[in-house]
Amino acid sequence: MESFRKLIRGWLGKVLLVLFLTPLALVGIEGYFSGGNKADVAKTVNGQDISNKDLDAQTKGLKDQYLKMVNGDESLLNNDFIKNAALDSLIARALLVQQAEKLGISLSDGQIEQMLAQQPSFQENGKFSQPLYENYLRSVGITSSALIANLRQDHALQMLMGTFTNNALVSKVDLELIANLQTExxxxxxxxxxxxxxxQNVKVSNQEIADYYNKHQNKFKQVASVDVDYVVLTPAMLPQASQQVSAVELEEAYAAFVDQQKQNAKREVKHILITTDNRNAQEAEKLANDVYAKIKAGMTFTQAAAQYSEDDSSKAKGGVIEYTEGVFDSSFDNAVKSAKNAEITRPVKTQYGYHLIEVQRDVGEIPTFEAKKAELTEEVLKSKSANLFADTVNSLNEQVVSNDALDIISSEVKTAKIESVKGITVATTNPVLADPSVKAKIFSDDVKNGDRNVSSSIQLKDGNTVWVKVRDYHAAGVQPLAxxxxxxxxxxxxxxxxxxxxxxxxxxxxxxxxxxxxxxxxxxxxxxxxxxxxxxxxxxxxxxxxxxxxxxxxxxxxxxxxxxxxxxxxxxxxxxxxxKAPVDSLDPAQAQELTQLYQRMRGQQLLDDYTQYLKANAKIK
Missing domain, CATH: 3.10.50 (Chitinase A; domain 3)
Structure with a gap:
């Protein structure tokens, strides 16, 4: 059961649905299991609702993909574009599924049940495990018939899409055109x-300038930009903190180190699970308390796990599980963190039932105070420098914000300088202003609405601190003639x-x-x-x-x-x-690669055209 819970956490996009639901590139898988009601409808496609929950899930999926492309800098994303793209993909999916149903493209219940039975994650000792399957269904809140219906629907979608993407015709003329483009x-x-x-002899009148500008205004579109003053403060700009480390400071640092070692010690987690599968919650809690009393009375945890635990995967191993935080829920995790070494917890309730938990920590040999003294001294000195920097930032921040003046920083810290930059956009490569936290401030709604006050201190990724003041904001649009x-x-x-x-x-x-x-x-x-x-x-x-x-x-x-x-x-x-290189001159591998490339491109184009046709004849509102 423990291995099954691990399966659930990363399973949706990695196992069964990767094997069976490849076309879900069109839609976030979260949409498969969302409920929703009429008040939560984003769009209706031929009477079929697309919920806001589905739209949010798909938007998040697309956004995560784009964030990877821009190294996590959300300020570079066009969120409206992403949301519209997500909605378009959901509409396309709905239309294709509906068309597959009209065409009678489908798999039988038996075929899909056979697929499920062959899924390794639902097998135990090489055979299909009904408990594993049922536990999965409970974990995602779906019935077996609903899951089978969803799988049938998506296989139909896959087959319909494959009709276009896998069977596009490619002629020799097509290949010659592509080969020419690549090799000519x-x-x-x-x-x-x-x-x-x-x-030197050219004259341009004001009227000609105005006429050209009016005729070609698209050439003078500009993205939003700001003119900014800023001051960066670094730890190196401040005087060094005291180099003296007292005995008390070292003792406190060593005590904290020992506590951390104990917290990070390798641990073995055991549990006994009493589920509510065949009993109500009160009965499960009572049984868990009874088992707890038996252990306190002398029964070993191993004996109790073998006799009472309903986690089949761990009961034969004395209740030992391969514990990873988040496998169960926060109640279980908190119990593991707070449990004393070798202590049996009282029953802990989770979504799976009631757990008795035992944690064995192997702290190992902790270095002595003398062995750690030099390292601890260096850490304390670093901490003092960090505290001095934090105190200085806090003190300056109060003065800067209350006086709305950056020069306070440069007057207090002589090596800090006010920098001024014009025309900064969200695509800036300025090493300070390109920081996402800074861009979030200088392109905030407050700035767009006229806020020209100095910001509070902003911590940069490199640990330094900056204050920024927007002097002017230039809205996106057409650049004025002037x-x-x-x-x-x-x-x-x-x-x-x-x-x-x-x-x-x-x-x-x-x-x-x-x-x-x-x-x-x-x-x-x-x-x-x-x-x-x-x-x-x-x-x-x-x-x-x-x-x-x-x-x-x-x-x-x-x-x-x-x-x-x-x-x-x-x-x-x-x-x-x-x-020009004729197709015949390409070696077989190149020709095959070129054929597949063009076939994919043309197949996708045909699918897009077909989807647009369906959309043009659909009732979407």
């Missing part, structure tokens, strides 16, 4: 046209300079379309340098890469030529040759 090589020649001389004017003007000057430069070489560009490359090169005093052979994503500047791979392959002896605009430079890009 282009022989490039580049010529540079400096724009400085063209820009702020965008310089950028607009620079863009207009760039565009006009490129247009002038193109006009000057227009005749040459036209000739490249009609004449062999060597004739064009001989006709114009324009220098092209060989850049070499390139595939996509091989280190070219993005603008040049886009230009180079946007033109068609040239005819023999000719070049395909276009231009790319860079800051202060226009690059003329000539493609002299295009080499």
């Amino acid at each position: 090589q282009r022989n490039l020649y580049l010529a540079s046209v400096k724009l400085d001389e063209y820009k 702020q965008a004017t310089a950028r607009v003007k620079a863009q207009l000057i760039q565009d006009k300079a490129v247009t002038a430069a193109k006009a000057k070489i227009a005749a040459m560009l036209e000739d490249f379309k009609k004449l062999p490359a060597q004739q064009v090169l001989a006709k114009y005093p324009f220098t092209f340098e060989s850049a070499g052979m390139f595939t996509r994503s091989q280190g070219l500047k993005r603008e040049i890469e886009r230009a180079a791979f946007s033109v068609p392959a040239p005819k023999a002896g000719m070049w395909s030529v276009t231009t790319a605009s860079l800051p202060d430079e226009m690059v003329v890009v000539g493609v002299a040759e295009v080499k």
